[in-house]
Amino acid sequence: MSIETLKSYLPENALSFLKIWFADYPIHIKITRNRNSKLGDYRKMPDQSHQITINSTLEPDLFFFVLTHELAHLIAFEKFGRRISAHGNEWKTTFAQMILESLDIYPQDLQLILKRFSKSPKANFMSSSDLVRYFHFDQLKDDEVFMESLQIGDRFMYREDAYKVEEKRKKLYLCINSTNAKKYLFKPLAKVQKV
Incomplete structure (x- = not known):
């Protein structure tokens, strides 16, 4: 080049x-x-x-x-x-x-x-x-928010799965998948859809 x-x-x-x-x-x-x-x-x-x-x-x-x-x-x-x-x-x-x-x-x-x-x-x-x-x-798309803008107990969609915010752990967010009850960690700037 x-x-x-x-x-x-x-x-x-x-x-x-x-x-x-x-x-x-x-x-x-x-x-x-x-x-x-x-x-x-x-x-x-x-x-x-x-x-x-x-x-x-x-x-x-x-x-x-x-x-x-x-x-x-x-x-x-x-x-x-x-x-x-x-x-x-x-x-x-x-x-x-x-x-x-x-x-x-x-x-x-x-x-x-x-x-x-x-x-x-x-x-x-x-x-x-x-x-x-x-x-x-x-x-950010019109229906998207950053994970860090959610509160404990808020529900959101990520890649067509529903989740609920359980707690904040230092910089990450512990969330539970509504379908399989497995827990996942999300970064503060993960793009999600609040429901």
């Missing part, structure tokens, strides 16, 4: 950071169709080059954030060796430094969220309720 093609997916002024971060590495970036299971992916190829895939449907700020996440894998593995944990301390430190280094390209309200996030980066941005709200809040 040419740098000009990549530029069309990025926020303004992001390219200068990528030129620094890409510097010494042979990288192939593939823009993919939307994948529900992941936003991006990093792999070291058999020929020792690096491949990063990123969903084409991401808005520029999220695209750059995901690309930074994946590049942090490459840089951490190259700097500390292949035996480090994929989302261990070396990756967290690398990712946090890259976020803070490039902070000015993001809108001010997102900068505040990213500063907090960089103190302890998560492997999956879905684990950061602030980031999920920032990037996805307006994508």
Whole structure:
């Protein structure tokens, strides 16, 4: 992929950071169709080059954030060796430094969220309720709510099954399935339909 093609997916002024971060590495970036299971992916190829895939449907700020996440894998593995944990301390430190280094390209309200996030980066941005709200809040359908907006005893639908909120456990919600009486844990930002 040419740098000009990549530029069309990025926020303004992001390219200068990528030129620094890409510097010494042979990288192939593939823009993919939307994948529900992941936003991006990093792999070291058999020929020792690096491949990063990123969903084409991401808005520029999220695209750059995901690309930074994946590049942090490459840089951490190259700097500390292949035996480090994929989302261990070396990756967290690398990712946090890259976020803070490039902070000015993001809108001010997102900068505040990213500063907090960089103190302890998560492997999956879905684990950061602030980031999920920032990037996805307006994508709720008319009949959807986030799990965190429900109260104990509320009933809701999730994937055509009915549930009742039993209790909140730290950050997760323990819920009982109305059909089979099994208990399930839901994340605060799971999208459900309140009934």
